[in-house]
Amino acid sequence: xxxxxRVDTAGTGVRTVALPAHPxxxxxxGGPIPYELRVAPDGVVWxxxxxxxxxxxxxxxxxxxxxxxxxxxxxxxxxLDVDARGVLWIPAYAAGALVRLDPRATGAxxxxxxxxxxxxxxxxxxxxxxxTGAVWIGTAAGDVALRxxxxxxxxxxxxxxxxxxxxxxxxxxxxxxDVWLAYGASPGIAARIARLRPLPSP
Numbered sequence: 271x272x273x274x275x276r277v278d279t280a281g282t283g284v285r286t287v288a289l290p291a292h293p294x295x296x297x298x299x300g301g302p303i304p305y306e307l308r309v310a311p312d313g314v315v316w317x318x319x320x321x322x323x324x325x326x327x328x329x330x331x332x333x334x335x336x337x338x339x340x341x342x343x344x345x346x347x348x349x350l351d352v353d354a355r356g357v358l359w360i361p362a363y364a365a366g367a368l369v370r371l372d373p374r375a376t377g378a379x380x381x382x383x384x385x386x387x388x389x390x391x392x393x394x395x396x397x398x399x400x401x402t403g404a405v406w407i408g409t410a411a412g413d414v415a416l417r418x419x420x421x422x423x424x425x426x427x428x429x430x431x432x433x434x435x436x437x438x439x440x441x442x443x444x445x446x447x448d449v450w451l452a453y454g455a456s457p458g459i460a461a462r463i464a465r466l467r468p469l470p471s472p
Contacts, residue, residue, distance in 0.1 A: 272304050274315060274328055290337045292322045310352040318347040325358065325371060340369060341381040349395035359405045361393035368393060368407060368418055387425045388412045395440045399447060406449055408437030415451060415466055428466055434459035
């Protein structure tokens with residue numbers, strides 16, 4: 271079964287929680303592959319399923335869990351983030367898109383899908399800049415970092431200084447706004463950490 275675990279810092283041990291079983295992948299080898307965990311401002315724990323094509327929300331307050339299917343099949347969600355309003359920003363690895371999920375909305379308003387401006391860039395990780403609300407995306411095949419402005423619904427592209435930059439991790443300095451990217455896991459590519467200092471928006 272897919273599990274999340276909570277470590278009690280008071281020393282009472284580890285408590286595991288079984289998540290909703292995937293309707294087709296739960297019983298087979300490999301399974302839906304839980305990938306990323308992020309905690310929303312309301313305390314809900316969100317998890318992506320890389321092969322399961324779902325987002326799982328677990329509320330520690332009442333122990334309930336809920337599954338959200340992504341809007342298209344085989345999107346491949348990887349390292350998501352949650353903004354200050356509780357909206358999820360999901361890199362759809364296999365779909366070449368950024369997906370916005372508002373769990374409070376219903377129907378067509380729940381999801382928005384934004385195709386990336388760089389073809390076959392393969393988005394791997396998304397992180398929200400807490401100061402500006404901008405969403406930064408690290409790509410696995412585009413040698414580029416992308417910045418998405420949710421208000422203008424517009425992307426900006428920042429080419430990286432070396433080829434083969436498979437960006438697996440991305441962090442934003444909350445003081446300066448500098449973007450740090452860890453990449454280079456492709457065969458024959460040296461591992462690097464890049465620092466990106468974006469210019470202020472006009």
